[in-house]
Amino acid sequence: MASKINVGVVGCGYWGPNLIRNFASLHDARLRAVCDLNVQRLKHIQDLYPNVEGYTDYSRFLAEGKLDAVVVATSVGLHHPMAKAALEAGKHVLVEKPLARSSAECLDLIDVAQRKGVVLMVGHTFLYSSVVRRIKQIVDAGDIGEIRYISARRLNLGLFQKDINVTWDLAPHDLSIILHIFGEVPHGLNCSGSPTVSARVQDITTMWLGFSKNRSAIVQSSWLDPRKIREMTIVGSRRMIVYDDTAPLEKIRVFDARVESPPHYDTFAEFHYAYHYGDQYIPYVKQEEPLKVECQHFIDCARYNHRPVSDGQQALNLVRILEASSRSLELNGARIDLADFGATSPSQSPAPGSTNGSSNGNGKHASQAESTSGNGHSSKSATAEPPSAAPSPAKRRPRKTAAALRKVRSSALSA
Numbered sequence: 001m002a003s004k005i006n007v008g009v010v011g012c013g014y015w016g017p018n019l020i021r022n023f024a025s026l027h028d029a030r031l032r033a034v035c036d037l038n039v040q041r042l043k044h045i046q047d048l049y050p051n052v053e054g055y056t057d058y059s060r061f062l063a064e065g066k067l068d069a070v071v072v073a074t075s076v077g078l079h080h081p082m083a084k085a086a087l088e089a090g091k092h093v094l095v096e097k098p099l100a101r102s103s104a105e106c107l108d109l110i111d112v113a114q115r116k117g118v119v120l121m122v123g124h125t126f127l128y129s130s131v132v133r134r135i136k137q138i139v140d141a142g143d144i145g146e147i148r149y150i151s152a153r154r155l156n157l158g159l160f161q162k163d164i165n166v167t168w169d170l171a172p173h174d175l176s177i178i179l180h181i182f183g184e185v186p187h188g189l190n191c192s193g194s195p196t197v198s199a200r201v202q203d204i205t206t207m208w209l210g211f212s213k214n215r216s217a218i219v220q221s222s223w224l225d226p227r228k229i230r231e232m233t234i235v236g237s238r239r240m241i242v243y244d245d246t247a248p249l250e251k252i253r254v255f256d257a258r259v260e261s262p263p264h265y266d267t268f269a270e271f272h273y274a275y276h277y278g279d280q281y282i283p284y285v286k287q288e289e290p291l292k293v294e295c296q297h298f299i300d301c302a303r304y305n306h307r308p309v310s311d312g313q314q315a316l317n318l319v320r321i322l323e324a325s326s327r328s329l330e331l332n333g334a335r336i337d338l339a340d341f342g343a344t345s346p347s348q349s350p351a352p353g354s355t356n357g358s359s360n361g362n363g364k365h366a367s368q369a370e371s372t373s374g375n376g377h378s379s380k381s382a383t384a385e386p387p388s389a390a391p392s393p394a395k396r397r398p399r400k401t402a403a404a405l406r407k408v409r410s411s412a413l414s415a
């Protein structure tokens with residue numbers, strides 16, 4: 001592998017420039033080419049990065065860009081065809097979230113990446129957040145007791161999308177964090193919402209997800225709120241964590257608060273809940289730009305053939321949840337059994353924040369990504385999400401044969 005990984009980014013709209021900025025800043029990556037149909041966007045990027053080649057034609061970008069790795073930051077409908085073409089051309093590929101429009105498309109990309117022996121990674125940016133890693137550490141250390149439920153709210157005004165509803169746009173971030181904290185996929189969900197502004201696309205939704213041991217999560221997503229809210233509450237049996245991602249510094253607070261029911265009582269009159277209100281504390285978290293950590297992790301995975309923290313399987317689990325949410329919306333909020341969507345526990349996936357001892361899913365040995373920088377939300381919006389935290393070491397995963405992969409796929413699709 002060359003001393004620097006040659007990177008090209010397709011999609012220079014809202015989010016693409018954040019990826020471009022980060023790849024341009026990495027010492028072991030070379031931003032070689034960018035691609036966008038919109039020549040004004042291309043010119044804007046080339047004004048900022050004069051040495052970068054600009055293409056309006058994606059096929060030429062792939063064929064002539066001299067690229068080792070391709071980053072796809074176009075609308076969701078283009079993720080699968082663009083990622084597939086890049087993988088078939090032997091490039092390592094990072095695709096923005098969600099990986100694709102369907103689990104069938106995800107499985108296809110996983111299959112091609114495996115066949116070509118290249119890295120497929122999805123931009124679940126929050127898995128690279130130092131704040132999310134800190135929360136996971138607190139939970140895993142047992143500080144808050146047994147998790148009872150998690151609630152997440154991601155609200156703002158816009159940005160309205162035409163091809164996906166608000167769940168597909170905003171919930172992937174919350175879902176990736178929730179799955180990471182629980183360490184498993186939900187067994188079922190329901191989702192309700194309305195197309196308030198447009199006639200067809202739901203712009204406000206609420207999803208309930210059920211997990212083992214009677215644990216649950218609620219995810220509220222909205223493009224119709226005057227304030228930008230990025231809030232998650234993790235309720236444990238002993239303590240509770242409130243994570244406010246819009247807070248400039250102190251993003252996590254741990255509350256020594258709980259409610260207990262009396263162990264023994266003979267009559268209902270004797271029944272009293274015991275409320276405990278204790279102190280709260282603010283854990284220290286090193287500020288890093290999660291997106292920079294994510295980009296560095298992708299470069300490390302490409303260089304050393306590591307399995308990414310946010311690999312194809314994680315992306316597939318998340319897309320299956322999104323598919324199930326769409327089904328529930330079609331059925332006016334009916335409960336959907338996730339087993340019907342073939343979701344599998346992410347427990348085999350590498351845990352973010354650990355050092356990497358894994359493979360890229362193609363049987364090659366993996367290593368570890370180091371986290372890097374500060375805090376970089378773009379001013380454009382609403383959907384902008386932070387990346388932070390160093391990816392953790394992935395566990396070594398045995399190479400899946402093409403036959404095994406086909407088996408997984410056929411059982412998932414026949415379910």
Ligand SMILES: NC(=O)c1ccc[n+]([C@@H]2O[C@H](COP(=O)([O-])OP(=O)(O)OC[C@H]3O[C@@H](n4cnc5c(N)ncnc54)[C@H](O)[C@@H]3O)[C@@H](O)[C@H]2O)c1
Pocket residue numbers: 010011012013014015016035036037038041056058073074075076078096097098123125169383384385386
């Ligand atoms: N990780 C995050 O926090 C985050 C935040 C926002 C968006 N995103 C994701 O980033 C992706 C892009 O979102 P966005 O808001 O930047 O969209 P956008 O519409 O602003 O930008 C997409 C760009 O792709 C270009 N494009 C369209 N068709 C093309 C083609 N055939 N060839 C080349 N270029 C083409 C468009 O001209 C446009 O400039 C989406 O997948 C979205 O989910 C991620």
